[in-house]
Structures are given as C-alpha cells and as structure tokens.
Amino acid sequence: MEGTLEQHLEETMKSPAVVGVLCTDSQGLNLGCEGTLSDEHAGIISVLAQQAAKLTSDPTDTPVVCLESD
Known part of the structure; x- marks a missing residue:
C-alpha cells in the first residue's frame, strides 16, 4: 500500500497548479x-x-x- 500511496502523491504533484499534497489517517497521523x-x-x-x-x-x-x- 505504501508504494501505491507514494505513486498517487507523485502523480498529484505533476500538476503544475499543485504545490503540496498530504494524506492523513483519521487521527491526524x-x-x-x-x-x-x-x-x-x-x-x-x-x-x-x-x-x-x-x-x-x-x-x-x-x-x-x-x-x-491566487
């Protein structure tokens, strides 16, 4: 799963409008x-x-x- 999450993070960052992406669990980890x-x-x-x-x-x-x- 960790590799899949990293792939999604990297894919999301490829968008020129995105400067950061963060995923947490329900406890804020x-x-x-x-x-x-x-x-x-x-x-x-x-x-x-x-x-x-x-x-x-x-x-x-x-x-x-x-x-x-903006």
Whole structure:
C-alpha cells in the first residue's frame, strides 16, 4: 500500500497548479506528503477533512480538501 500511496502523491504533484499534497489517517497521523506540506500540517488537514465529511449524509463519501489561492 505504501508504494501505491507514494505513486498517487507523485502523480498529484505533476500538476503544475499543485504545490503540496498530504494524506492523513483519521487521527491526524501523516501517511505521506510531497511538496510544501509536512508533518506539522497533518493535524490541521485531518480536522478539515473531518469537518468536510460532516457536509454529506452519505457515510461512504470520502472527503477531499483542496485549498486554493491566487
């Protein structure tokens, strides 16, 4: 699984608009990151994903949080 996650992180980073990508578990543990994100961001990203999950009534939906700026 670790190799697959690393492949997804690397694929995501190939997009010119992406400067960082981070995956966490439900406890905020960093599972992998690339670019400008690091372990210190894992807890914040995890909380954002938990809050995003509350926006849907479908328990099978997996939240994806995208932060954008100009």
